[in-house]
Amino acid sequence: MRLTRPLVLRQISVCFAFSLALALPMYSMAAKTSANGEPGSFISTPPDMTYFAVQGDTLSAIAKRYTDKTRNWTILGKRNKIDDDRAIPIGTAILIPLELLPEEDSEAKVIAMTGTPTYKAKDGSSGNLALGTVVREGTQITTDKNGFLTLSLIDESRISIPSNSQVSLAKLRKTKYTGSPRTEVNLLQGKVESRVSSLVSNKGRFEVRTNLAVAGVRGTNFRVGVNEDGIANEVLSGGVAVANTTNAAGKKPDELMLTAGKGNIISSSGVGKAVDLLPAPVMSELYLLQERPTLQFQVEPNAAAVAYRVQIAKDADILTILTENRFKDNRFKFDGFADGNYFVRITAIDKAGLEGFPLVKAVTLKARPEPPFTVQPKNKVRAERLDFAWTEASDAVAYHLQVAKDPEFKNLLLEKNEIKEVQLSSDRPAEGNYYWRIATITRKDGKADHGPFSDVQKFAVLPVTSLAPPGEGNGNQLSFSWASEPGQKFLIQISTDAQFSKLFLSRELDQAELKIDRPQAGTYFIRVRSTDPDGYVSPFSATQKITIQQRWTSGDGSPINSSGGAVGTNF
Structure with a gap:
């Protein structure tokens, strides 16, 4: 999708010049080369090309043949x-x-690339870009909200174009005979990140231009962005010299060297001073393995940061970007990712709009198959047997149950990993506090696929009572719970069909638990979604199925029990 909003840029004239202290003198009186070659041949010997003369050669003839200008003989x-x-x-x-x-x-x-970046070629042709597409001088590239693109030049330099950006490849050339690159990128909107191979020895050139400025480098990693305040410049390695060219005629331009770790803003008032880029954010290692469908990250607060930019990519170089977003807070969430290995890149943004150094971490998402909803026990047990129950997970071939004396599950009391049903009964343990969790096992590519465990449930084993006190339901209620965070609200739905077109119940809750009167016998489907305090609404969870069987009850509705429990029920 092509961007259609008008491009508004301030009329500021600013010039960047690479510090040629890094470059080699063009006409140094170097000693004669010791290289030997066949007459008429040439080899690349940066910062020169070495040509081996043939009979009758003169400097003017060589200058005309290889530089197109006879006067270059001097x-x-x-x-x-x-x-x-x-x-x-x-x-x-x-x-x-x-x-x-x-x-x-x-x-x-x-x-x-990701999304559908578009191009418009110099000859007027246009369309969508694809992996492997070769683009040439004069091509204009546009990325939309979900589009990302990385180009490779002939010298392995990289040009990364993030979302909502527009660039023109104003110059894509190389020197004849030696292939030294000559590249000029016009940034029309958004941002561009350049990772430029060293051009010092081969005398190559790489420039990023706007109608406001030009940044010329010979080997560095830097970012240039167009924003409301002018041009934001961030140097991650190497060095870039910036100069304001709006001064009066004959007046020396203001110049400033930006070295690695420095940035500045060029505005209509002049060249902003060099400031330190913010350090890379710090994130706990706990976020490197994620076991819930929503990817979540949190970095340590930085008082100097007003926002954060977060990107999810397939590769450590962040070339294949899958999505990105800007967040005001230091906690970030992303939905829609399949299980697999990813890389996250996070940068802090200061009050001037400059992005700092990036944090890049490898992340593994293993959230499927999702764990079932836990049904019982809840909070306490006053029975002769310890009965566990959970909902049926989609495509499950078995379930893995763990019961422990500690929430870290280091001291296991019970472990069963080939349970075929959605319930398990065991001997009653000694009175005290216990913890349990359940995981789903499916088949994938002919092998067992073990999903993550549910959130830990705590319960207390209390003295047995012969009759449940009034108000506890007497077995006539079902209770469901799910993972939650402080301040969340929930929408839970129960339907008699898997498409949720025949709702039995739809209820908004402030707590992560639902208790309902036991419904009539039949098959039901349940799902839930959460709303965070900041307004973030998660997708619905995977659908779970429950089956209610017919049972016998007394006149007051309580179940009729036999020595094996309630008659005609699996709860």
């Missing part, structure tokens, strides 16, 4: 310490500075 003379344009002996090594070589067309290739 530059070749200085570089090779030859005073005049006389005949050169066969096989003589002649150094030709790479800066003098003419340019020819180059290209870039789409190596990673």
Whole structure:
């Protein structure tokens, strides 16, 4: 989908110049090369190309042939310490500075993408980009809200274009004979991140331009973004010099060197001072394995951060970005991910809008098959037997039950991992506090697939009473519970069909528990969704199924018991 909102940019004229303290002098009086080659051949010897003369060669002839300009013979003379344009002996090594070589067309290739980024070529053709697509000079690329793109240049440099951005590949060329890259990217909207291979030795050039500024580098990792305040510049490695060109004619531009870890804002008032980029956020290792469908992350608070940018990708280099979002708080949530391995990148954003250093972590999501809802026991047990029950999980072939004396399940009292039913009865343990949890086992690719355990349920084994006190339901109620967090609200639905078109119950709750009178015999389906205090609404949980069997009751509705329990029921 092409972005349609109008592009508004301030008319600020700003110039960035790479500090050429890193570059090599163009016309240094280097010693003659010791390289040998066949007459008429050439080799790349950065910062020059070495050509081996043939019979009849002169500096002017060589200059015309390889630089397209005869007058360049004087530059070749200085570089090779030859005073005049006389005949050169066969096989003589002649150094030709790479800066003098003419340019020819180059290209870039789409190596990673998400969504449907679009392009418009120089010839007017347009369409959607795809992996492996080769783009050339003059192509304009647009990403929408869910689109991300990474291009690879001929020297393995990378251009990453995040969502809601628009760039034009204004120049994609390379030097003839040696292939030294000459790249110019026009940023029209949004942001661009560049990871540029070193261009110092091969005299290559890489520039990111807007109608406000130009940033030229010879090997660095930096970000440039267009925002309401002007241009945001963030240098992660290498160095970039920035200069304001709006000064009066003849007045020296204001200049500022941005080294690694520094950033600034260029605005209509001038070149902002260099400031330290915020450090990479800190996150607990507990978030590296996630066992619920909603991916959740939380970083330690940073008083200097006003927001955070979070990206989920398939690779550690964050080239194939699956989604991203900006959050004001230090807690982040993402839905819609299948189980698998991912990478998360988190940056803190300061009050000026500058992004800091990134935190990148590998994350494993193993949330399926989802655990069943626990039914009983709840809170306390006053019975001769310890009975466990849970809902039926979709595609389950077995269930894994654990009972322990501690919430960390280091001291197991009971463990069963091949339960075929949705209930289990065991001997009553000694009085005290206990913990239990249940997991679903399915079949995947011919092998057992063990899902994560449910949230831990605590119960107390209390003295047996012969008659339940009034108000406890006398077995005429069902109770359901699910994982919750402080302040959440819930919508729970029970239906007589799996499509939830025939609702038996739909209720909003402030607590993660539902108690209802035992319904008539039959099959029911249950699902729940949560709403966080911040307004975040989760998708519905996986549907669970419960079966209520017919049973005999007395006149007051209480179950008729035999020595084996209530007659005609599995609860």
